[in-house]
Amino acid sequence: QALLVESGGGLVQPGGSLRLSCAVSGSSFSDYAMGWFRQVPGIARDFVAAISWNGGRIFYVDSVRGRFAISRDDAKKMVYLQMNNLKPEDTAVYFCARKKERHYSGSSYSATSGYDVWGQGTQVTVSS
Numbered sequence: 001q002a003l004l005v006e007s008g009g010g011l012v013q014p015g016g017s018l019r020l021s022c023a024v025s026g027s028s029f030s031d032y033a034m035g036w037f038r039q040v041p042g043i044a045r046d047f048v049a050a051i052s053w054n055g056g057r058i059f060y061v062d063s064v065r066g067r068f069a070i071s072r073d074d075a076k077k078m079v080y081l082q083m084n085n086l087k088p089e090d091t092a093v094y095f096c097a098r099k100k101e102r103h104y105s106g107s108s109y110s111a112t113s114g115y116d117v118w119g120q121g122t123q124v125t126v127s128s
Helices: none
Strands: 003-007 010-012 018-025 032-039 046-051 058-060 068-073 078-083 092-102 115-118 122-126
Touching: 003 092, 003 115, 018 032, 018 092, 018 122, 032 068, 032 078, 046 068, 046 078, 046 092, 058 068, 078 092
Parallel strands: 010 122
Antiparallel strands: 003 018, 018 078, 032 046, 032 092, 046 058, 068 078, 092 115, 092 122
């Protein structure tokens, strides 16, 4: 069973940057698409970004496109979320997740039900 551990969260001023990391243990990391989600208290977990298993396709929610960048390093079994020009509304707990299907070739990346392994989350707070 894979294990995901996020890191890199913290407190940052508006306009600042953070880089979140997600370390993945277990085999076959390179066979799976990975996603980032975020959640604020009392609100459902929302899709932020996803990267296909081979890195060839990347998806973002409209509110972060142009500011965030998702990437993966299969050799290190890591997924990253570079977040620039952060806004107070980006404040949330950020989770990385592994897509259920190996070598997923569809176009549905935003539903939480499509992911079966989740990290514990890392808090990102954007405030002056």
